[in-house]
Amino acid sequence: MAPSLRLLLALLCAAPAFGLPTSPYEVKESVNPPHGWVQHSTAPPEHSIELRIGLPQPNFGILESHLYEVSDPDHHRYGQHLSKEEVEELVAPHPGSLDAVDEWLAFHGIQEEDISRSPAKDWITLSLPVELVEKMLDTKYHVWKHTKTGDYIVRTTSYSLPIHLHEHVDVIQPTTMFSQFKPFRSTISKVEAAPATSATDSLGSLVNPATGLTIDASCNVTITVSCLQQLYNAVGFTPSAKGNSIGITGYLEEFASIADLEAFFVQQVPTAENSSFKFVSVNGGINNQSDPGFEASLDVQFAFGLSHPIPPTFFSTAGSPPFIADDDTPTNTNEPYLNWLDFILSQEKIPLSISTSYGDDEQTVPESFAKRVCADFAQLGARGTSLIFSSGDHGVGDGDSNPATQTCFTNNGKNETKFIPTFPATCPFVTSVGATDNVAPEVAVSRFFSGGGFSNYFSRPSYQDPTVPNFLSKLAPGTFEGLFNPNGRGFPDVSAQGDRFEIIVGGQAFLIGGTSASAPTVNGFISLLNDVRLSKGLPSLGFLNPFIYKKGFAGFTDILSGHNSGCGTTGFNVTKGWDPVTGFGTPNFGKLKELVLETGA
Structure with a gap:
């Protein structure tokens, strides 16, 4: 040459x-x-x-180390959240x-x-x-x-x-x-006209044997803000709201009516009358007051009702993926979710707790995309925001059919039968919320099935190492062998009531259920816990899971009955301690407010 x-x-x-x-x-x-x-x-x-x-x-590993240090209640850096600029430099x-x-x-x-x-x-x-x-x-x-x-x-x-x-x-x-990004509420058949008697009418009282707390018997029929305060030991607590904030995400043209929220407050939270939320448009999102949605109404009414007077924000993100095949004007077919992440990460100030009641089967979201979105969640956690997601309503199965008859085929071309986990609930940087029912005692929800199981994309995070293997050891040898990934991130982390929530839509009262109800409920209580810390000069809780798995679990009431059917099986059973149906259980605010003050003080 x-x-x-x-x-x-x-x-x-x-x-x-x-x-x-x-x-x-x-x-x-x-x-x-x-x-x-x-x-x-x-x-x-x-x-x-x-x-x-x-x-x-290339430096995401460094960001992840920072995230775990500032979120570990035993670490000297606990609560020392990163700034927007510091996070951006690391990603x-x-x-x-x-x-x-x-x-x-x-x-x-x-x-x-x-x-x-x-x-x-x-x-x-x-x-x-x-x-x-x-x-x-x-x-x-x-x-x-x-x-x-x-x-x-x-x-x-x-x-x-x-x-x-x-x-x-x-x-x-x-x-x-x-992906068919969708609300995690039970099917529309589960939305029914509310009973003629007011949800606040007394039918006597019940005592929750697990907590000793007294709850109106009517809460076994209809869930109100008062029911949740009684059940979760928050009666009489009034937040100061100083420096605090709470947010709800809205997608797929689900709009939140201000008039319906006011009517809800009149009925259930009189102290909140004449108050509303801050509306933030993302990517051209609107909030059509003539077209209120069941999902948006559920989210804002209960999250903001529980947390009043903490300043609330409702984000409406434009974009609806389906393309109209015969439309002469082609439209966008991108998922709207990433638009919200782009927006929120660009903001100097963001709510300290945010819940999302939307998601889809993990396998319909390409693994590369799921991991990048999950990494964006880590950025928000590092900045001090708690992210809360519904775990889904179809047990261990997919969202396309009756849990009792699901076939649950994989998308790997082999048509294998496997349990179908839910994304974004499987992301290890968010807190996933399952659903319960009844009040004395609470059990895993039975009218639909609380989503839960193990991720096929995300390996078990270190904060679950002391806990999840204990659950797996209780399974009889060969139980569901090959149907789930025992080394995956287990979900949900915690749970809350998720059925028969009374909401106002279009001026009328309805009952609605789903983990879409559980997530804003937990959001409301996390916002109250942030208030407890902020009032003592402490930083917000931020990424919750390291705290929950190390100390916070002591402030949750273990659920001991139920399962989450799907894929033609009864799914996993609820057990003592953490389980992939209800997580660690439901919040006891009275206990949690003491635990959060013991941490990072």
């Missing part, structure tokens, strides 16, 4: 990989379409896709990744003015037509139809990137994500 040719080859090999925008393509990610989705037609070439590119976070991508991706985008005619970047520059967002995205990702998009719901989405089952880009890109969506 001539010297000049050898020199040229040497220079090419030594050049940065990002200088080769036309390097050969290689598959980055591929999936089998989840059950129920069928290919409908070719995606219109002009259809607009809001493409999101997640760049690697920023390497400059080489930024250069590589920017050059690839420029190669396809995309300039800086076409790009939106997250504050840490770890996410890139850009709106592009399908035909260009197909060229960039060497793929083909199709319109897919869900046979049960009739929803349409624009997705591909595989995409590729130039080989040199693989190390510079974690994830690109929407590509392979077939």
Whole structure:
């Protein structure tokens, strides 16, 4: 070989990989379409896709170490949460990744003015037509139809990137994500007209044998704010609200009516009359007062009713993934959830506790995407915010069928039968909430089944090591062998009442149930606990799980009856201590307020 040719080859090999925008393509990610989705037609070439590119976070391990230190009640740094700027510095991508991706985008005619970047520059967002995205990702998009719901989405089952880009890109969506992000409330048949008698009418009293607390017998029929205060030992507590805050997320055009909230307050929380919430629009989200939703009403009425007068915020994020196949004007088909994360992470001040009553089967969310979203949750926890999620309403099964008849097939192309965990409840950086029923004693909810089990994506976090193996040791040898991942993150962490909540929608009273009720309930009580700490000059609780698993469990009432059916099985049984049905049980505010003052004081 001539010297000049050898020199040229040497220079090419030594050049940065990002200088080769036309390097050969290689598959980055591929999936089998989840059950129920069928290919409908070719995606219109002009259809607009809001493409999101997640760049690697090389220092995320350092952020995770900080998160656990500031969340460990026995660590000297407990409560020393990080600032927005400190978190952004730790999740920023390497400059080489930024250069590589920017050059690839420029190669396809995309300039800086076409790009939106997250504050840490770890996410890139850009709106592009399908035909260009197909060229960039060497793929083909199709319109897919869900046979049960009739929803349409624009997705591909595989995409590729130039080989040199693989190390510079974690994830690109929407590509392979077939998630049907939805509220975790029981099916609409569970929403029924409230009884003619007022929920506050007394039917005598009952004593919870586990706590010794007296509760109105009417709470076995209808759950009100007063019932929750009685059941969870918070009667008579009034927060100061100084420096505190609480938030609720709203999606999929679920709107929260101010008039309905006022009517709810008149009926159940008279001290909150003439108060409301701060409304925050995310990505153009609205709050249509003429179209109140059951989910939004449930969330804001109970979370804000329990926590009044702590300043409340309702976030409405625009975006509804289904695509109308015969619409002449193509619309966005991205999931709205990441829009909220982009927004909240860019804010200097964020609520100290936030609950979300939405999610989906973990297997419908590509693992790469789930892990990046989970990493974003870690950022919020490091900044001092408690994130609370519903665990789901379909036991150990999927959300597409009756728990008693679910087949629970995997999406790995093998059609294996396995339990189907729920995301985002399986993320180890959030607190997952299951559901209970009855008041004397409480049991795992029976009208539907509290979501719970073990993640197939996330390994068991260290804070669960002293606890979850104890539950697994109680299972008879071979129980559900091969149906779940015993090394996965177990969920839920805790639970709360989740059925027959009386809410006001469109001026009328209804009863509603689901872990969608349990999550805002726990949110309300965490907000009260934050108030206890803030009133003593202590920081907010932040990421809850290390505290709960190390000390806080002593402030929860163990649930000892029930199970969570699904996949043609009875699911897991409730046991003494933590279990993947009700977690550590339900809150005892009187005990918890003492425990949170013993920590980090």
